[in-house]
Amino acid sequence: MSAPTGPLRELLEHVLEGEPSVGEEVDAVFRRADRLRRRRTQLLLGSGLLGAAAIVAAGYLLTTTLLPGRPAVTVTPVVSIPASVAPAPAVTVTSDAVRDLVEPLIEGRGLDVKSVERGDGWRRYHVVDGDQPRGAVDVAVYDKSDDYCFPVKADKKACARVDQAGGLEFVRYDDVADENWQVRQTIARRASDGRTVAVMATGKRDVGAEKGKPALTGAQVEQVATDDRVFDAFGPETCEQGCPPFRTPVG
Amino acid sequence: MIAVPGPNTRFRAYKGHMSGNQHEDDAALRTFVAARLPHLRRSAFLMCGDWQLAADLTRATLARLVVDSRRGAVADADIYAYADLMEACRKRNRRREHVFVASAGAEGVAAESILLLDALHKLAPRCRAVLVLRYWDGFDVEATGAMLDLDDERVGAYERAGLAALEKLLSESEAAMAG
Numbered sequence: 001m002s003a004p005t006g007p008l009r010e011l012l013e014h015v016l017e018g019e020p021s022v023g024e025e026v027d028a029v030f031r032r033a034d035r036l037r038r039r040r041t042q043l044l045l046g047s048g049l050l051g052a053a054a055i056v057a058a059g060y061l062l063t064t065t066l067l068p069g070r071p072a073v074t075v076t077p078v079v080s081i082p083a084s085v086a087p088a089p090a091v092t093v094t095s096d097a098v099r100d101l102v103e104p105l106i107e108g109r110g111l112d113v114k115s116v117e118r119g120d121g122w123r124r125y126h127v128v129d130g131d132q133p134r135g136a137v138d139v140a141v142y143d144k145s146d147d148y149c150f151p152v153k154a155d156k157k158a159c160a161r162v163d164q165a166g167g168l169e170f171v172r173y174d175d176v177a178d179e180n181w182q183v184r185q186t187i188a189r190r191a192s193d194g195r196t197v198a199v200m201a202t203g204k205r206d207v208g209a210e211k212g213k214p215a216l217t218g219a220q221v222e223q224v225a226t227d228d229r230v231f232d233a234f235g236p237e238t239c240e241q242g243c244p245p246f247r248t249p250v251g
Numbered sequence: 252m253i254a255v256p257g258p259n260t261r262f263r264a265y266k267g268h269m270s271g272n273q274h275e276d277d278a279a280l281r282t283f284v285a286a287r288l289p290h291l292r293r294s295a296f297l298m299c300g301d302w303q304l305a306a307d308l309t310r311a312t313l314a315r316l317v318v319d320s321r322r323g324a325v326a327d328a329d330i331y332a333y334a335d336l337m338e339a340c341r342k343r344n345r346r347r348e349h350v351f352v353a354s355a356g357a358e359g360v361a362a363e364s365i366l367l368l369d370a371l372h373k374l375a376p377r378c379r380a381v382l383v384l385r386y387w388d389g390f391d392v393e394a395t396g397a398m399l400d401l402d403d404e405r406v407g408a409y410e411r412a413g414l415a416a417l418e419k420l421l422s423e424s425e426a427a428m429a430g
Contacts, residue, residue, distance in 0.1 A: 013400035
């Protein structure tokens with residue numbers, strides 16, 4: 001069906017008298033088109049950014065909600081526990097801040113922590129050299145009053161002369177008399193709150209001079225004991241029951 | 252007398268397809284816009300009765316045509332332009348009364364023209380759009396239907412109803428003026 005012609009068109013032509021000139025209208029159209037294109041591009045980019053942000057946020061929420069922070073570690077119970085120490089049940093832990101401080105020093109000497117025992121206020125790290133046992137490192141924390149007396153092995157009534165390290169006072173109790181089983185121990189106490197830490201590294205007993213050396217040197221044991229982070233790593237824990245037997249008891 | 256195209260004049264030189272050469276495409280677009288702008292603006296004026304509004308709606312329509320043509324989203328530039336313009340006029344007519352506004356520089360408009368515009372604006376928007384596209388722009392029923400999203404029968408029905416209503420309105424106006 002073709003377009004009609006007739007009087008209506010002629011009538012409409014008269015209506016358009018007084019039409020304004022086109023002038024710069026064509027340029028105005030292209031300027032407007034450029035603005036429109038920019039607006040659409042910005043809208044597209046904005047939508048893309050919003051979409052990406054939403055995906056990142058959703059991913060973050062999903063990962064933090066569904067995934068654990070760190071794989072759980074099952075601590076293997078160890079058979080060679082001194083009779084006086086109540087064996088701790090195997091426990092599942094998500095982190096051990098004390099181990100984080102001790103393990104790098106052990107690994108720095110080419111040794112490894114094979115297994116861990118732990119209880120309220122104490123840890124025992126069993127060390128191996130390859131697949132051979134190399135003793136253990138014990139760490140425990142106690143609450144001691146202001147008048148705490150650092151023990152002297154030779155005189156139970158005397159108090160040891162202390163060394164100072166920052167806000168800490170400490171005493172080293174190294175025993176290297178038996179070359180087949182040496183002990184490195186430091187007791188350190190934080191004067192501000194009476195928290196007292198004992199750190200002891202022992203070699204494997206009666207297996208020869210080489211294996212009898214502790215996993216840490218005396219200086220490293222002192223370093224751990226006088227590290228303020230160890231006090232904080234235990235949090236509110238205090239060693240009261242089942243604590244490991246230290247060569248020099250904290251008392 | 253304003254130079255207007257004949258009732259069946261179609262600008263088919265530009266179809267909305269891009270050749271891939273940006274300079275050639277822009278030149279073709281500019282030619283199309285320059286050729287079509289006056290006709291689109293007149294159609295918009297017949298639809299809305301206000302030259303300033305008609306110019307604004309036409310600029311907006313052609314700007315959209317340019318942007319969409321550059322990204323190859325226009326199949327038929329004529330259909331796209333008139334469909335977009337009629338839709339813009341229809342939306343605008345919902346929000347304003349049909350009042351004829353002469354251009355700022357116009358010396359005077361004949362009383363018959365005002366009567367015709369008033370009669371045109373008293374029609375339903377669809378009837379008015381069909382009459383403008385068919386009798387002013389010269390599009391056939393198929394193209395008019397494509398622009399207004401109507402089938403051929405509906406275009407015919409709107410056309411008949413619009414013509415009858417327009418004739419009646421004009422007769423009444425002339426009688427009133429004569430009386």
